[in-house]
Amino acid sequence: MKVHFIAIGGSAMHNLAIALSRKGFEVTGSDDEIFEPSKGRLKKEGILPENIGWNVSNITSDLDAVILGMHARPDNPELAKAKELGLEIFSYPEYIYEQSKNKKRVVIGGSHGKTTTTSMILHALQILDFPVDYMVGAQLEGYDCMVKLTEENDVIILEGDEYLSSPIDRRPKFHLYKPHIAMITGIAWDHINVFPTYDNYVGQFDQFCNIIEENGVLVYNEEDEDVQKVALKQSKRLQLKSYNTPKYEVQENGTLFHYDGQEFHLKIFGAHNLQNLHGALKVVEALGITPTDFLNAMKDFTGAGKRLEKVSETPERVLYKDFAHSPSKLKATTAAVKEQYPDRKLVACMELHTFSSLKKEFLPHYLNAMETADKALVYFSPKVVAHKKLDPITKKDVFEAFGENVQVETETQNVLDFIEQESTDNMVLLMMSSGNFDGIDYNEL
Known part of the structure; x- marks a missing residue:
């Protein structure tokens, strides 16, 4: 089988490309940007595109399937060529x-x-x-x-x-x-x-x-x-x-x-x-x-990556990172850590990063989502809000939405300063985000 991936660099797409290559398929792909770890993993398997960008010459009549990733646009030139040739086009779930x-x-x-x-x-x-x-x-x-x-x-x-x-x-x-x-x-x-x-x-x-x-x-x-x-x-x-x-x-x-x-x-x-x-x-x-x-x-199962993952532990301090970003996830994760460490000071930091979480109308769903933390901080980047073409939100909007029990910051350094200020012995630090607070290295932290 000969298969071509349009937008091969996506997290799901590159995994499927690797799986098909290992199954014996002839796999090619293209993308206008490929980041790590996708880039290194595709290279290791010998299926990293030689050039970055779209090229209609990738699309030939002998392809058995074209797999289209979410990252591609509907007017993608390779997609147009595949349609023109009458090739079978699939999404990766298809x-x-x-x-x-x-x-x-x-x-x-x-x-x-x-x-x-x-x-x-x-x-x-x-x-x-x-x-x-x-x-x-x-x-x-x-x-x-x-x-x-x-x-x-x-x-x-x-x-x-x-x-x-x-x-x-x-x-x-x-x-x-x-x-x-x-x-x-x-x-x-x-x-x-x-x-x-x-x-x-x-x-x-x-x-x-x-x-x-x-x-x-x-x-x-x-x-x-x-x-x-x-x-x-x-x-x-x-x-x-x-x-x-x-x-x-x-x-x-x-x-x-x-x-x-x-x-x-x-x-x-x-x-x-x-x-x-x-x-x-x-x-x-x-x-x-x-x-x-x-x-x-299940006795030795410690959890899925980035889901209540213990990054570091000393007798005085423990650091967890978690993918939590929606109100229900945030509430459950914060409560779980406090229940596990009832005698420790829980310092919880959360980043509003997804489209939904940064939308002004959605913010009220976060009411009391971090109430079990002893100290709580919410971070968001106005640049990310603008990049997602959303209406601006203010620190006051976020503060009132969470129920006035959080500190709100828009600068990464202020998050680090908050953590240092609140750091004591006998504490647990919980970092929750689908991003990284615009540059915080959890291992260094």
Whole structure:
């Protein structure tokens, strides 16, 4: 098979390109910018484009498929040439489906917890020697590629992102996978640039459930009212398996988890992580794995990369970084760290970085999201707001939205000064962002 990637440098795109190259496909690609780690990883595999930029000579009639990334524009010249030649054009989720049509597809969906839950499932399956293909949207420790596609594996685990598939395909990615086993972790309004109302956003999960294969399994979070409503509509068509936040005890180095009369010592902590674990348990149970085997396999799991990831620890101080950026993630993560370290001063810093979080109308959703922190700071860059072509927001807007319990800063150095000012012995520092506060190196910090 001969496949060309338009916008090969994207985080998902370059992983799929590597996976197909390893499968024996002839892979080419192009992009107008490729950053690390994509650049180095593509080079290592021998599929880094020789030149940066678009070139219509890349598009030839002998291509079996053209895969179009979100980074490309609808008027991309290579895309126009592919259309002109009548070539098959796929978004990457479409092509993932093409490669897994004959497999049992397991899709993990939801507004939060997708990556963590997917990584939990993959960790357990690896320990238990259960062979699977997979696609995960974030880089996980121990994996050199986050897409695996083989001929021999019968099951594929897919992280089901609800964002758009490509510049010319406005369907959410998770609408394309047609799962046999699906999970919804929670519904909390996100991607408001695409889904302008909450009802419109919830509707995407209704549609997701409608494309689950007949008599398939839907695992759902019964503690989320909207998830439960969506799931119960499918009661006559699907097998429903609910889960919740299970009983657990906080321990110094993790959690003691009680299940079915047994105790399991785990390295993860936080109610939201135990909830994700319970959901993952229900998913692997649908694959024929017993809860006991799953929980024993999870004893050494420390978490997904950038999801409550411990960066550094001394007897006096601990530093965690987390991808949290939406109100629900922010609240759950901050509360989890305070619960785990009740006797330490919790200093929490959060960066407003995504389109939704920087939109003035969305800010009120952050009310009291960091109330469990002893000291809290919110950072945003006016330059990023302008770059995203959003209406300006002020420090006062952010301060009032969060409930007047935070310090708001717009300069990276002021964030560092705040951390230094609040630093004491017996503290835990929590840095939450999908960015890096415009230049903070967490390892140096």
